[in-house]
Amino acid sequence: MRAPDYVEAIIAWRAWFVVADEGEIRLSSLVYKNVWVPRCELVASCQRRVFCFPRLWRKKPSEHPAPTEECRCGIYGARDAEHAAAYLTNDLWRDEPLRWPLLHRAIGRVSLWGSVVECKQGWRASHAYPERIYLPTRSESGEALPQLGDLAAALSAYGVPVKLIDGDLSMVGALVVALKARAAAR
Amino acid sequence: MDIGEPERTYTVEPLEDPVPRQLPETPAEAPEREPAEPERVESE
Numbered sequence: 001m002r003a004p005d006y007v008e009a010i011i012a013w014r015a016w017f018v019v020a021d022e023g024e025i026r027l028s029s030l031v032y033k034n035v036w037v038p039r040c041e042l043v044a045s046c047q048r049r050v051f052c053f054p055r056l057w058r059k060k061p062s063e064h065p066a067p068t069e070e071c072r073c074g075i076y077g078a079r080d081a082e083h084a085a086a087y088l089t090n091d092l093w094r095d096e097p098l099r100w101p102l103l104h105r106a107i108g109r110v111s112l113w114g115s116v117v118e119c120k121q122g123w124r125a126s127h128a129y130p131e132r133i134y135l136p137t138r139s140e141s142g143e144a145l146p147q148l149g150d151l152a153a154a155l156s157a158y159g160v161p162v163k164l165i166d167g168d169l170s171m172v173g174a175l176v177v178a179l180k181a182r183a184a185a186r
Numbered sequence: 187m188d189i190g191e192p193e194r195t196y197t198v199e200p201l202e203d204p205v206p207r208q209l210p211e212t213p214a215e216a217p218e219r220e221p222a223e224p225e226r227v228e229s230e
Contacts, residue, residue: 005196005197007198030187039206041204076187111204113204114198115196115197116198119193120193160206
């Protein structure tokens with residue numbers, strides 16, 4: 001048995017989709033089809049698929065524990081709010097189509113723990129759970145979202161603070177300023 | 187998300203659970219039973 005290197009979870013920044021999953025409003029990862037279950041940690045698995053020799057047209061799931069330094073797997077968190085906010089509206093890198101109706105996008109802080117790979121601008125971890133959720137008050141087009149209060153109430157199922165943040169999804173810089181002001185006011 | 191190249195790997199075991207777990211519902215208190223009558227036995 002080995003003693004842990006640290007005894008406090010790492011707090012990082014990340015962005016989520018807010019989706020409707022079987023009638024429940026949930027957070028979803030941006031890249032892979034992972035819904036974050038309230039009051040239950042998300043546990044990483046490597047979702048990379050590798051060629052299966054000798055039938056190279058077949059691919060099988062990678063079987064190593066996530067994360068490793070050699071792979072890119074794990075649950076991601078960024079050091080800076082700016083970095084996470086840049087992913088709020090950029091969908092170009094999404095790995096697969098979204099499975100659920102997209103209601104909104106959220107940014108927030110995430111607790112990371114377990115096995116953790118520290119990278120230059122963030123971390124990849126084996127375990128994660130939201131620490132704080134911020135919902136921008138306006139969509140990418142700048143329109144106010146009428147159902148925002150309902151979304152915030154539904155996301156309170158995660159048992160962590162859910163805050164509305166006055167900002168427009170497309171204006172990442174202004175959003176980050178507002179985020180930092182909220183974080184400093186805690 | 188591009189977070190750059192890996193630098194090191196370590197283990198983190200938080201002393202406090204980062205997950206606000208659902209508190210288990212307290213089971214309904216069992217109804218108090220009347221103490222059973224002591225069984226009468228013939229004295230020797």
